[in-house]
Structures are given as structure tokens and as C-alpha cells.
Amino acid sequence: MSATTTGTAAPEPLSPTTGETVAEVARRNRLGIWLIIVSCSTGTVALLVAYSYLWSLNVSSGWAPTAGQANWADDWPFWAIALGMVLATVLLWRSWRVMQAGKSGASVALAGLASLIFLVCFIGQILQIATFPFGPQDGAYASATLWLALANCIWLSLAMFLATAVMNRARLGRIAPDNASQIQFIAMFATYLCVAALLGAVFTLTMKASPNQSSPPFGTFQN
Amino acid sequence: MSTVDERTPEAEEPENPTNRPAGMHLVSRWMNRPYARRIILLTVIISAVIIALTFVMVAFMNLSGGPASDIQGEIEKTMYVLTFTCAPLMGFTLAIITYSWWGGWGKVKSEEEPTEEGPAIRTNGVAVVAWITVCSLLAAFLVIWGLVELATITASSYGSVAANQQPNSAKAIDINVTGQQWLWSFEYPDQGKITSSELVVPVNVPLYFNVTSLDVIHSFWVVEAGVKIDVNPGAITNTGFTPNKLGTFNIRCAELCGLHHAYMETNLRVVTQEQFESWVREQGGARTS
């Protein structure tokens, strides 16, 4: 929160806790968000690696869902949710731009709308998980796909919290045109979430049936 | 007659006192420094000790009767090569810390305060370039030696090859190794599918192993033959060797696999061809190849 005083030139807004300029603190926070994104990306990579590695191995012919032959999950929910997240993220970026231009009311509305869309995606994600044509015990594809969806669920709940917080803070004036970068940080993180969701959608779309159809049955030496 | 030489042009720089190249003059001048010669001497002594210790190391490896295969022989040779090539660098490092520790350059005791400062050497181009060159060459040598050795033991003895590679010797004995909590079982598909809990094989015959697990990860370690491959559930891995010594050797599990991992051992018995065939007959099998 900062104040502008009367006078010909507005003094640089200062952070109330440390007295440093808001711009300095914002630079620090931005780097922090980048580093968090880097770390979270490794986690996403771990899940994608699990998916693709198990797909390529098809150990004991256990990749495909055992609950019915080739019972792959529908593709459209992945894409719908990912695109919903993209839309919400775009709205967050817009909210930042609009706040920088001084229109805090519009900024609040955009952030609120983004938060709502994340909520819809979150509910959609839960519905998708609940309606998978397989359970967690149904083999490696089922496990990996379930976890891509579950991880997305967790990220979405975080995104909802962040977007709601942005909306509330903007509404209260804690985010104002002279420290609008707070919205930028959330938008950056949301962008990473979109990339993760899109990658998950791509992997589940393109890697269904395993290329290795000749694994030996478990515990035997047949080739 | 003039004694002044008017034909030879004036030298622009002072000339070298001898015909040796310029660098050598600097090297020998460096060697005149008291610490230089002592550190070189220490390096030589310590390197010699390290080289001597290598023989002790390999002796420990062979205490239980090895080497029992060419692969183990290659491994031991590699130990010598790796140590001998690294010994000078190790010796040099230990020489410096020894010399420094024993006060070769002086020492300030703990109770005192330092009163003088050392030479302000921020860097030394010669040292840096020489060191990096030597270390890179050493690393490159180790890599090349390692790659060649790996290819050697893989090609000649089927060590750790891909699961679908066929043994290329008609005389090789195929053995299916199954590890499970907490015992080994060996099946000889070409000898009438006999199974055994001991690995009995004839000397000088190549062996090819297909290895899998029924439960958790184990590791099939034929100790004196220098052969090891993990035993994975859901996968078949391969290894092989040719035993070149008669005797009884150890097979141990080298990956923690639960309660009785420590007891998951069995014997490798390398016997003569006749003894092998009579053993096969005793187990109820027959040579089918």
C-alpha cells in the first residue's frame, strides 16, 4: 500500500515493511516467481516422464487399462480444461494491463472472472476424474493419467486461491496502479499452469497404445 | 683492426645464456626454489606408495579365489591402470598439503597471530594451463580406457547387453536365473530344463544368463567372476562370462531385497566338462545340444 503526496512529481512508492522502493521489491518477487516456476516444472516433467516411460515399456503388458480393452480416457475434457485455464490466464494478464492503465474497477472484474473460470475448470477436473472409464488399479496408463489429472486439480485449487486473492486485494486497493506487478506475478504462474495442462493434454492425446506389444509375461523368460 | 663487431646487428633483447630454449631457463630457475624440489620429491614418494597400494587392493579382491573369469581379469587390470595414471596427480596434491602442514612454507601456531602476509599470487597462467591440460588429458584417457574396456567385456563375454541380443557362440550355455525373496534358482533350458539352487558350470565354456525377479529388485553378483546385473521384476536382463578357473566361488545378492537379503547367497561351482555332464544327469536332465 502506498500513498502519493501532493506536489508536482509523485515520489517513488515505497514498501511499508522495509522502506525500499516498490519497484525494487517487485523485481525481487518476479525473480522468485520465475524460480518457483522452474522448480514446479521439474515436477510436471516427472509426471510426463512417468507417463511416457511407462507407455514406452508396457511392462508385463500392463499399460492399457485392464478395465475393458483399450478403455482410454476421452480427449475432449483435457483440452476443455486446458483451454479454460488459458482463458482465465489471459484474463489475468488483461487484468494486470488494465490496472497499470489505472482502471482498477475493470481489473477487479477481470480477476474475479478469471477466478470463476478457474473454479469451473476445477469442478470440471473433478468430474473428469470421477468419470474416468478406469480406476487407479487398472494399470499404468490409468495411474499416469489419473495423476496428471490429480496434479492439475491441485494446481487449479491454488490458482483459484491466487486469482481470488488478486481480485480481493485489487478491490480493497492493496493492488493499485503503482504496484500492479502483483497481478503480473500471478499471471506468470498461471501461464506455467496452462503449459503444464496443455502438455498433459498433448501427451494423453498422442501416446495411447504402447509401441511395445511384446513384453514377456511377469516372472517368465518368454520373449 | 677494430674489435667492435659492426656486422652483427644489435640484439634487441638480452640473449639466452645457453642454447637451451627460453622456457627451460625458467623451469630450472623455478626448480632452484627450495620448496619446488622438495614437493617434487614428495610427489614421487607418495605416488610410489599409492602404486604399491594398488597391488594390495587387488590382492584383497582375490582373497576368495578370484579372478575366475577374463572379465575379472580386465577389471583388475583397469584398477591398475586407473590408479597408476591418477597416482601422480594424487601424489602432487598430497605432497602439497603435507609440505604445507609440516611447515615447509612456515606456520603460524594457533596461539599466535599472523604477522605477515603471503605472496599476492592471484593466478598463474602457466600453472592453470598446465593443470587443466593435464587433468583434461587424464580424464580423456580414463574415458577412452573405460569405453574400450566396457566394449571389450560386453562383446567378449555378453556383459550387460540388451535383452534381445542372442548369444553368438553355439557352445554357450544358456541359464535362466530367477531371483526371489530370498533364494536363487537356476534353470538350464538346453540341458533338459533342470533347475538347481547352485550354479554348476563347466570351465572354459561361455555362459549366457537371462535374469528376472519374481518380486523385488535383487542383484546377481558372481563375485570372483566380476559379473553383476540387477534382477528386476517385470524385465529380463542379461549378462555372461566364461569361467576360466576350477573351484567354488560366491554368488551374492547385491541389492537390498528384504528380511533375508544377507543370506541370499549361493555357490558357483566351476567343474570339468565330465563332472558337469554327470551333474546334469544327476539332476535328471540330458544334453540336448
Place this chain on the structure above:
Amino acid sequence: MSDTAVIYEQKHVPQPRQVGKPGGFLHRTNFVTAVVSGIVLAAIFYFITGAIVQKVTGGGQQNNLSLPDGLQQQITMMYIGWIIGFMAGIGAFAGPIRWMLGHDLTHADAEYMSGKDMGRKKFWKYTTDHKVVGIQYLIVALILFGLGGLLAMLIRTELGVTWAEVFNPNFYNSLIGTHGIVMIIAMIIAVTGPLGNFIVPIMCGARDMAFPRLNALSLWLLVAAIPPLVSNLLMGGIRDGWTVYQPLADQAPVGMIGYQICIIVFAFSTGIASVNLITTVVTMRARGMTWSRVPIFVYGVVGSSIMGLIWFPMFQYSQILALSDRMLQTSFYTPASGGSVWLYENLFWLLGHPEVYVIVIPATAALLEIMPVFLRKPLFSYKLAIAGIFGIVGLSAVVWVHHMYMTGWAPSSNYPFMMSTEMISIPFSFLLLVMLGTMWRGKPWMKLPMMAVYAVIWNKVIGGITGVYLSDTPVDQYMHGSMFVVAHFHFMLMGAGLFGAMGAIAYWFPKMTNRYLDELIGAIGFWTAFVGFQVTFFAMFVAGLQGMPRRVLQFDQAFNIANWISTIGAYVIGIGMLIFLYAMITSWRSGKLAPGNPWGAHTLEAQTETPVPHENFPVLPVVTSDPYGFGVPDPYELLDSAELQAKEGVSKVGAS
């Protein structure tokens, strides 16, 4: 908006509305409230989960472990309840909730949270002052080392008693696994925790870290993660090595869940700490501290943090998926239904390898910082040291498969990874050259920090050559899974890592505690432990060469002698470490008072008073050179040029 606050250099800054007392909710929270609410929520989750499971399954829950129905779910939720309850009880949620509600911190809030004028109380609370967090990390590290050390003594006792089984094999397997992971965690935080937090911000000329609240968060997450891990021993144990390979880990009883929860939480702690450290160094250095004037210790801590930041989630997810296999019956690692053990091994070692550099680099960098001070010479080839650190950081990403040479997962991959593993010795050689070059022609001041340098270089040479053996796939074919490997990594992680950390702590002890660490007792402890260390692990090398596998409690008679010697050495280590600990404790309480710069260093933290003022610097410093401006002109160089002058009558600067 009506208030302003006076901050540091007499700036008047408008403040947001003060919500409640300065410090708000954190007035009511401390370690005790955290433990209590952790236990309470754990119990609540445990019983509710039990009730739900009963209702849903009618008591007929199928699981593959012959456990009482639903126990696994209950234990998992219990641990989760502990974590959430503990963090709530220490006040960690106050931050995000206040942020969302728009109740931003005022300067008075920040001052309260930083523990200003709070006395000893601040060490028990969610305190943001980096100096407090540094001390807290030191205490946690000491506790972990004590626990790990005790387990080590038990392990060596079992291995020394070759004529009987002291512990049953399941308990023994749990001992070694718990010893391993406790020590790994302790080593990860050993230098970066206390010194990265306490010293680095001051060394950079900052008043605190970039994200003070995240600093407190990373510490308390670590504290929360420890009871689940340690409690495994009471819940059947993990019965697996510290690597908890699947699918053996699946066979462990509910104690394994404690391990998994610990790692999942610890990964967050480490990631947050890394973000904090990196951001602090990149954005908060003093004016004039260009990248070529940053102390090498800071580079080491940053390099280590980068590796931890990037790779820790791999370990974290390996455990999440393992927990999922256990709880949801997914099949990431169960081969009978499509899972792969190699997936686990890859995910694990993708962190597992960079992790050892996360441990070794800060300790090495601390010694690089120490050497110029105790030799009164500049650091040799500072730029090469930086290149070495970041060469290791880069290459650490592409060597992990050398832990998997023998798995058979991709035999042809052994070739390129053997190459990359050998290549990483080159940046290591840079660091060694810097150490040797600094030591060259220097007159060592034989205080404890300097003595540690000699111990560490010796241990690194042994660890290094044995590492060269192991990196060679054919040799690894003999050595992998044997005690040779155990001795090798103890030489690196303990020999170089722990003894280096002890030297670093001895060096910065006066700055952190205002007292000198007792030189005599500290040295006795240090060298006793060192001698015991050599005995223990050289004997262990012999056992490995003879063919003794690792993680076994009973073994062939041929290995008896090596194990007896090793056990005696281990007891000597124990005695030495206790003596060193005794030195730390007595010095901390009543040691000789130390001035701000006891060693004559040029780094910024040595220019502050001790005890360090609350805001570190009354006025932020401006830096004009690197901290290695020691030394006088080289007498040999002067001699050379004087000789040449005399000889040639020409003015010329001689070469050395």
C-alpha cells in the same frame, strides 16, 4: 494510511492499516502451540479417516499388506494432519490468509515477526530474521546429526558383533535406511542452513533475505517433516535403504508412509529455501558488489541452491507416486500391472546425483572462503573457482545413470554416462587447483578452520580416486552394491562434506555466537573423529574389495576382521564427535568473547560488530573490491626483476 513508520535510514514511509497488534496472530504461536495443534489435528484426521473407511468399506478393505483395514489411509491422513496442524500452530497460514484478505504487513508487524527485542523467545517462534533462522537451522542440523550418529553406532555394533544378530533383520534394515536419510537431510542443510541463512545476507551487504517469511516457512517445514520420518522406527520401520527402492518399499509397513511424507514436505522446504537464497544473492547485493567481487562462498551456496531447486521435485514426485501406489493401488512401480522399477530409479537418481553436489559444494566453497584468511594470500584463480562450481552445477544434470550402471535398464546408456561422469572430474579439478594454488607458498595459521582444510583435501583425494574406480563401468560391475561404495560416499559426504562443514562452523562460530569455539577441545574432537573416520572407512574399503555386499547384517567370516576394525573406528568417531559437540556447547554458553572480525577477514560480515545488530548494517555498505586483497608482492618476482636489472642493466619485469 494515516500512519507512517521510520525505517532504517530515517525514511518516513506511509503504512497500511495496522490490523490487531503488531505481529497479529503470531503473538499466540510458538513451537509448543505448533506441536500441540499438530498432534491434535493428527489425531482428528486419524479417527475421522478410520470412521470413513469403516463406513465406505464395511471393514472389508482389500490391501496387499495384511494390515488392519484402512490403517494405511489412517496413518497417511494422520501425518498430513500433523503437518497441517503443526504449520497452522506455528502461524504459517497467517501470511497467506492476511495477504488474501488485504491485511498487509506494516513495518511494526515486520519488526515483530523479525523477533526484534524478543530475547530467547524468538528462537521458538515463526521468526523471519535470517540470523535467527540460521541458528534454528544449526540446532536442527545438530539434532539430526545426533540421531543419525546414534543410528550409525547401532549399525556398527551389529556389524561388529559378528557372532550373533543383535537386531532382527527388519529392524537392522530400517536402521540403515533411517541413518542414511537422516544424514542426507542433515548434510543438505548443514552448511546452507546455518551459514547460508545467517552469513550470506550479511556477506552480500543486505539487511535480510529476499523473502523473510519464506525463510521462516522453510525452517518450520523442515521441523514439521522430521517427526514423521523418525517415527517410522516405531511403526515397523522402512526396512529398506535410504533410497527406498520400489517395489521393496511397498512391502514395508506403515512406517514407510512417514518417510514419504517427510520427503514430500522436505522438498517444499528446500525448494523455498533455494528460491530465497538465489533471489537474495541476485537482487540484494550491496552497491559496488559486482559479480566479480562476490565472495566464493556465496557462489557455492547459490550453485548448490540452483541444483536443489531444479532437481528436488524429482525425488518428491518419486515418493508421491510411491505413496499413490501404496494408497490408491496405482501401478507406477508395480511391474505385474504395468509399472516399472526403472521409472523409480531414474526419478530418484535424477535428484540423487545432484544432491551429493548440493552437499559437497557449499562445504568446499566455505573452505575456499577460509583459506585466503588463514594463509593471508588471495584466493588463487577466483574465476576458475566460479567456473568449477558452475561446471559441476551444469554437468551434475547429466551423470545420474552412473548409479544405475548395473540395472540393465539401458545398457548402451552406460557409455555416454561414463563419459559425462569422467568429465565432471574436470570442474572438480578446477576447485582442487584453486585450493592448492591458494595453499601454495602460504604460511598457514593453524586454527581449527584451517586444519579442516587439510583433513578435507586428504579425504577428497581418497574419495576422488575411489570415485574414479566406481565411475568406470567395468570396475563398477564388481564394486556396485558392495561396501566399497559405502566407504566411497562416506569419504565424500562425510569426509569432505561433514568435516568441511565443521571447519566452516568453527570459522563462523564467533560471528554467530559472539564467542570463540574452544580451539583445544574442538581440535581434539575434530582429529579424534578424523582418525576414527580413516580407520572405519579404510577397513570398509577392504571389506568391499573382499566382496562384502552392502546392507547386510550377517556375512561371510572372511569379512569379520574388516568389520571389527571398522566398528572400533566408528566408536572413535562417536567419541570425537561428542567431544566436538561438547566444545560447541560449552563455548556457546561461556566461551571467550570474540570481536567482530576475529580472523582478519575482508568479507562484509567480518566488518560488522558481534553480536550482529538487528538490521545488520546501520548504513548499507558500498563495496569497492573483492574480499581477497591479501598478500604482499611476490618476493620471487621482485628477486627476478632485481636479478635481471643487475644483469642486463635494463628495466624489465621478470617472470616467475
